[in-house]
């Protein structure tokens with residue numbers, strides 16, 4: 001694990017010394033946007049027109065943030081328009097690696113340097129790459145899934161909308177709590193280097209899970225009757241929870257399996273056509289247990305738990321806005 005400094009790769013674990021043992025996530029640096037052709041304005045250098053075959057996604061199958069983009073690529077039928085590269089599951093002193101050299105590159109940091117030779121900071125997935133201008137459009141998953149949700153509709157004819165205008169305020173509110181306490185909460189617990197920092201993350205995480213359990217006993221999805229972006233952002237953390245976070249990140253007050261409503265909801269999302277194929281437990285388990293050597297120095301990967309995500313979920317119909 002490392003980062004780019006002055007054009008060079010330096011091997012460094014996260015530094016928690018200045019923050020009382022707490023993990024602080026770096027903000028994403030590339031924040032361009034792909035927009036529908038009709039909204040594209042060449043004068044705006046941060047804007048890129050939706051085109052088939054022009055963009056490429058670099059992802060890790062282990063990473064929950066990258067996983068969001070794979071989910072949206074499937075939901076929005078973008079497989080033939082946006083191709084992908086999957087990095088190796090284990091990330092050690094060179095950061096993310098390409099299994100076979102790709103266009104003369106061995107490591108993902110080389111792609112970041114191609115986009116910007118002065119880039120400094122962490123080298124993360126997902127990356128949305130523009131083949132035409134040879135640069136990174138965005139390395140922020142929250143932005144990328146919004147682009148995939150809308151910008152390519154004209155090309156695909158898929159008008160499903162996971163961020164409908166009238167639900168945005170509520171989606172944003174739910175996202176905010178879930179991001180802080182669950183999506184990033186598991187990392188805050190797992191990467192904490194003091195008891196205090198760990199506990200400061202674990203209790204709020206389980207408060208939110210308890211709140212979600214109650215909410216999902218009353219309604220089909222996080223924001224009412226319709227499946228939205230908020231559900232998919234939660235999904236990629238939930239599906240990793242019992243397999244890695246519970247053990248490796250010590251978020252072990254309860255398992256997702258112990259929550260009746262959350263676990264049925266997780267199975268319902270997992271069983272949406274095409275989604276199970278985006279989940280790769282070998283990459284997930286290998287990545288966490290073998291990459292974070294300061295947490296698990298032996299790099300031994302546990303064989304369990306036995307999970308049956310194809311078991312019946314017993315929940316209602318799946319409604320999506322804008323579906324034809």
Ligand SMILES: N[C@@H](CCC(=O)N[C@@H](CS)C(=O)NCC(=O)O)C(=O)O
Pocket residue numbers: 001002027028062063064065066095122123124125126139140141142
């Ligand atoms: N805010 C980013 C976070 C992405 C992120 O942290 N990805 C992790 C993998 S799960 C990564 O690449 N970490 C490498 C590092 O921090 O050096 C997003 O949501 O896209």
